[in-house]
Amino acid sequence: MDFWEVIEGRFSARSYTSREVPDEAIDKILAAIESAPSAGNLQSYKVVVVRDEGLRRKLADASSHQGWMARAPVFLVFFADLDQFMTRYGEAHIDTMPLQDATIAMAYAQLAAFNLGLGCCWIGTFARYDAQRICGLKGNLQFTGILTIGHTTESKPRRRRRKPREWSISL
Numbered sequence: 001m002d003f004w005e006v007i008e009g010r011f012s013a014r015s016y017t018s019r020e021v022p023d024e025a026i027d028k029i030l031a032a033i034e035s036a037p038s039a040g041n042l043q044s045y046k047v048v049v050v051r052d053e054g055l056r057r058k059l060a061d062a063s064s065h066q067g068w069m070a071r072a073p074v075f076l077v078f079f080a081d082l083d084q085f086m087t088r089y090g091e092a093h094i095d096t097m098p099l100q101d102a103t104i105a106m107a108y109a110q111l112a113a114f115n116l117g118l119g120c121c122w123i124g125t126f127a128r129y130d131a132q133r134i135c136g137l138k139g140n141l142q143f144t145g146i147l148t149i150g151h152t153t154e155s156k157p158r159r160r161r162r163k164p165r166e167w168s169i170s171l
């Protein structure tokens with residue numbers, strides 16, 4: 001797919017078939033994340049690949065009980081890694097930059113998944129108090145979001161978008 005096909009074709013898929021997502025596809029998505037910009041090139045994020053069904057159910061429950069999520073065979077769970085950021089920058093900008101790194105990583109992953117022919121949906125921070133414990137991670141992490149990933153039979157719905165004239169400002 002060319003760049004604009006990916007940008008314009010991507011949509012949030014919320015139903016998935018039982019077809020597995022191969023490890024090679026996940027590796028490509030992780031490679032896309034690796035190429036993303038990050039503050040000081042520190043890549044201040046952690047990305048957890050969750051295939052375990054029990055953990056997916058717990059994460060779906062913690063995400064405001066969005067039960068449909070668990071039918072996606074893979075979740076990528078994103079955290080900003082504050083310890084990694086502090087190795088160079090200390091506490092300056094700790095409240096914004098690691099979260100920006102992790103958010104950019106999620107956006108790259110979402111576009112890469114679509115480019116690989118996979119469906120995907122961004123899940124917000126409902127699981128902010130539970131995700132780290134559910135994933136069994138230690139460290140100074142800030143939960144950023146979950147991408148559900150799988151094969152989908154959905155097609156892109158027509159959605160109204162606010163046009164640039166409604167939100168862009170020229171000075």
Ligand SMILES: Cc1cc2nc3c(=O)[nH]c(=O)nc-3n(C[C@H](O)[C@H](O)[C@H](O)COP(=O)(O)O)c2cc1C
Nearest residue numbers: 010011012013014063066121122123124125126159
């Ligand atoms: C920060 C953020 C949080 C979101 N959280 C959820 C969510 O919890 N559940 C869900 O079904 N979709 C969620 N979405 C997906 C949006 O609903 C979706 O991107 C939006 O409606 C536009 O549709 P599109 O992605 O198909 O273009 C989220 C998207 C973003 C960027």
